[in-house]
Each structure stands twice: as C-alpha cells, then as structure tokens.
Amino acid sequence: MSAVVAAAALTVEPLLDVRALRAGYGPSEVLHGVDLHVGSGEVVALLGRNGMGKTTLVRAIAGLNRARHGQVVFRGESVEAEPPHRIARRGIGLVPEGRQIFANLTVLEHLSAFERAGDAGPSRGGAANRIGRVFELFPRLYERRTHLGNQLSGGEQQMLAIGRALVTEPRLLILDEATEGLAPLVRQEIWHCLAALRAGGQAILVIDKYVQRLIQLADRHVILEKGRVAWTGTSAELDADASIWQGYLGV
Numbered sequence: 001m002s003a004v005v006a007a008a009a010l011t012v013e014p015l016l017d018v019r020a021l022r023a024g025y026g027p028s029e030v031l032h033g034v035d036l037h038v039g040s041g042e043v044v045a046l047l048g049r050n051g052m053g054k055t056t057l058v059r060a061i062a063g064l065n066r067a068r069h070g071q072v073v074f075r076g077e078s079v080e081a082e083p084p085h086r087i088a089r090r091g092i093g094l095v096p097e098g099r100q101i102f103a104n105l106t107v108l109e110h111l112s113a114f115e116r117a118g119d120a121g122p123s124r125g126g127a128a129n130r131i132g133r134v135f136e137l138f139p140r141l142y143e144r145r146t147h148l149g150n151q152l153s154g155g156e157q158q159m160l161a162i163g164r165a166l167v168t169e170p171r172l173l174i175l176d177e178a179t180e181g182l183a184p185l186v187r188q189e190i191w192h193c194l195a196a197l198r199a200g201g202q203a204i205l206v207i208d209k210y211v212q213r214l215i216q217l218a219d220r221h222v223i224l225e226k227g228r229v230a231w232t233g234t235s236a237e238l239d240a241d242a243s244i245w246q247g248y249l250g251v
Helices: 054-061 084-090 107-114 127-137 139-143 154-166 184-199 211-217 235-240 242-249
Strands: 014-025 028-039 043-047 069-074 092-095 172-175 203-207 220-225 228-234
Touching (some): 028 043, 028 203, 028 228, 043 054, 043 211, 084 092, 092 154, 107 127, 107 154, 127 139, 127 154, 127 184, 139 154, 211 235, 220 235, 220 242, 228 235, 228 242
Parallel strands (some): 043 203, 172 203
C-alpha cells in the first residue's frame, strides 16, 4: 500500500514541535525526518507496528537519544541538544516503556523523590497536594503506599510510573506503551485516568496498541512507517477509514 500523508492543521497553541528529526542507534538511523506537533491541552496518539520508530521518537524528544538532525522545540525553545534532566525540568514527563520502577523504594518514596524538582510550571500546591492528586487518580497506590517497588503488580507499577511523572507537574505527559501487558480491569483504570487528565487540560503524547480506545481519547493520530510519518489525522478520520488500520497497523 502506498504511503498516504493527510495534512492536519494545527489549530491549538504549539507546545511541542518536532521538525525533520533524524535519530537512531550507533550506525543505524531509525527516524528519517519526522515531523510531529502537540498543542497545549491536546492528546496525540503515536501509532505504528513494532519497530517503526515510536519509542526512538519519544526517547529523542526526552533527550535519551540524541537527535542527529532536525529540531525538538518545546515551549518555543530548541531542546534537542539538552540532557534529559534539563528537558524534564522544562516540563516533559515521560512514562517509559518497561516502567523502570526502583525495587527498593516504596510507593510514597518514589513519588516524594520525583515530585516537581524544577521549573516545569506554576506549582498548584505543595508536595502533599501533588502526591494526594496521584492517590486520587489511583486509590490502589494509596493502599500500597508503604510497599516496595518489587512488591507491586505490573498494573500497580504502571500506575506508579504515571504518578511519578505527574508529580513533576509536566506540561506534556508522554506515555510509551501505556497499557502493554496489563489485565483488562487495570487497562480500564489507566484509560479512565488519561481521560480525567485530558479533561483537566493535560497535553499528552501516547503510544498504545489499542486503537479503538485511542480514538476515544485522542484529538489526533500520527502513524509511523519505517521511521517516517505515513499518515496523520483526526480520530474521526481514522475511525472512518478501515484501510488505514489494515495498511499501517495490521488490525
């Protein structure tokens, strides 16, 4: 199937603007000039089969993979040459693939250690309020607040990884494989959390394989094919065209 690129007008205030980004690992280039935009308060889903460059892209945005060419502009400033901790302090919160929870820290210690150390934005209260909001989103974490990371289930670890990013008060929340490997009831809880964050105006860039749920959540979708943007459009456009699902996503 030939690549189809549907231009989507950016109608919201720019927050993240990725321009002609090239990145990879060692001698291998994975991204071949990717453009991506996320507006303030917008939810964008990043789609594509395995190995198409989705994780490489979010790692490059977060500074974990250095861009070889192109720009990552966040809140009007180029950040592609900055180290990950500075990008995080600017207001990008990453929930990484694999969760990366510390086995020897409790739930409360995780949240306390990561709570907004930086200038991401105006604080909406002290540490107790930020952590309290995480516990409101995920009551199970409150119940397990004294448990160590290695005592949590996979779903609880994912909730903690999201909570750990949220206590930094990110302007942009990025989730790599938001519900991968989780039980259906836990997935439902994660989707409910993301819907609540969207309703509160949180900008989100999310990777997940459950396209139908992403259609309900996201404003726009960007499909990567072999390190390039193959299609971009609204949820309504994606929902209406089964050929896109079959051609690019294998569903």
